[in-house]
Amino acid sequence: MFILSLTYLKGNDEADKYMQPHMAWVKEGYAKGWFLASGRKVPRTGGVIFARGDRAELEAYVAVDPFTVHGIATYDVTEIALTTVTEGLEALKS
Template structure:
């Protein structure tokens, strides 16, 4: 499982122009079964993604395809988490 943070950078002003492409990137992540959750970092600091069902290498490629990342609107950090203890409602994350 991965936590991805997308923190706004100096290029934040370009976000409105790239929003349609960014939203299409998010939709593709859900459609592909990779994204579990997407939301905003508060207060207005950027975004975050919870991803699974992918390798780190593939996720790194996917993240670079986000128009926000490609155009310098955000900087991305990927954190891999190996669950040691998990609520049974989230048991599917063990894989």
Template sequence: MFLIMLRFSDNKPAAAEHMQAHNAWIANGFEDGVFMLTGTVEPKQGGAVLAHNITRAELEKRVAQDPFVATNVVTAEITEVTPARTDARLDFLKA
């Protein structure tokens, strides 16, 4: 499982120009079954994505294709998490 932190860069003003393509990238991640959660890092510092069912190399390629990353609206930091203990509702993450 991976946590992706998307932090706004100095190019944040360009976000509006790329928002539609960024949202399509997010929708594709959910459609592919890779993204489990996306949201805003408050207060409006960027975003976060929870991903699974993907290798790190595949995820790095996917993140590089995010229009926000490609146009330096955000910088991306990927952190891999190996779940050891979960609520029963999240047991599928340990597989």
């Protein structure tokens, strides 16, 4: 499993200009079966995506996120080898 942590490099007003294409990118990640959960950080300084799949493919996908392309945010990709999950979240371990 991976945690894709994005941090805004620009303000929320600038992020809002690219939010619609970014969200289309997020939805495509779900359609590919890579994304498991996502949301904004609180306070709103970026976001987090829980993902699965091949690291190289995920990193290539992150590179085409409109937030990355337009310099709105940077990503930190962290791989986690989960050993224990609560009932109902077994898919996180795959």
